[in-house]
Amino acid sequence: MLDNxxxxxYILHRRALAEDKLILQLLLPEVGRVSAVVRKRNAKQRVSLQPFQALSLQLVGRAELKTVAKVEELAPAFNLQGKVLFSAMYINELICRIWPNDLATEHLFSLYQYSLQQLAAxxxxxxxxxxxxxxxxFSLLIExxxxxxxxxxxxxxxxxxxQRYQWLNEQGFMPAKTGWQGQHLxxxxxQLWLDPETRRCAKQISRVLLAPLLGAKPLASKALFS
Structure with a gap:
């Protein structure tokens, strides 16, 4: 894929490396999450290298840290503001935290792009x-x-x-005396979301399933909602 x-x-995250370089966390079709370095001066001549904008990238190098040789805008950036922007930042951070580097994936790129479209709407x-x-x-967990x-x-x-249910790790939902109501599951x-109790139940379940993958370190993007 990288020979293309x-x-x-898409850029998921960026951080400075010395004075003239950036390290990018990229999401690519089929390849998954990839780390790459780019020179700032080259970036300024072409694109702003901001998240939520589809880019066309030429990557070189066989090491784990690739080099961005060329980058161009592929489509206008998604217009995200307020809580919608914070939500997109959360999605980016979630991928960076729990998706292994260079783990190939068939659906993650299209899932991410679809989620940005849904957020923008x-x-x-x-x-x-x-x-x-x-x-x-939930789609990310399935992936x-x-x-x-x-x-x-x-x-x-x-x-x-x-019936009430609790989550049994690696097995699924188990009938229990206390827990989430089956109707909400x-x-x-x-995908019937009008009931606020269903939405609350879904949020609790996602936290339970994501907790082992995220560990004790809190997500920085969650603080934005406060």
Missing amino acids: PFIPG VTDTQLQLEPCLRQFE LGIAIDWQTDYSGQAIVGQ LNIGN
Whole structure:
């Protein structure tokens, strides 16, 4: 993939390296997350190298840290503001934190691009923003091999609307005396988000599933919402 002269990609994160270089975390189709270095003066002549803009990149080098030889704008940047912008920053940070470097992936790039499109179309942050984030989180977990079945429990029995469930690691939802109501699990699986309790349930479940992958270090982007 990296032998291709130009590759579409997005910048997930950037940080300074000395005075004249930046280290970029890039998301590329099929390749996944890649680290690359670019000279600032070259970047200023071509593009601003900001997140949320589709770029066309030429990468060289066989080491883990690639070099950006050329970069061009592929499409205008997504216009994201306020909580929508913070949400997109959260998605970027989440990928950087839990997706292994150079782990090939068939769907992550298109999933990311679709999520940015969904965020850019948000008009009601209360009703639309959280479903966008939850759908991305659960899809990302599935890409990492963490299966989530919203219709049947760990033993293969159908989820019952009035039954309570807890998450059994690496196995699925398990009937329990306390926990999440089955109807909310069914709603999440069917992408029915109008019920605020369903949205709250989805947020709690995403936190439970992401916690082992994120570890103790808090996400910096979460502080922006405060």
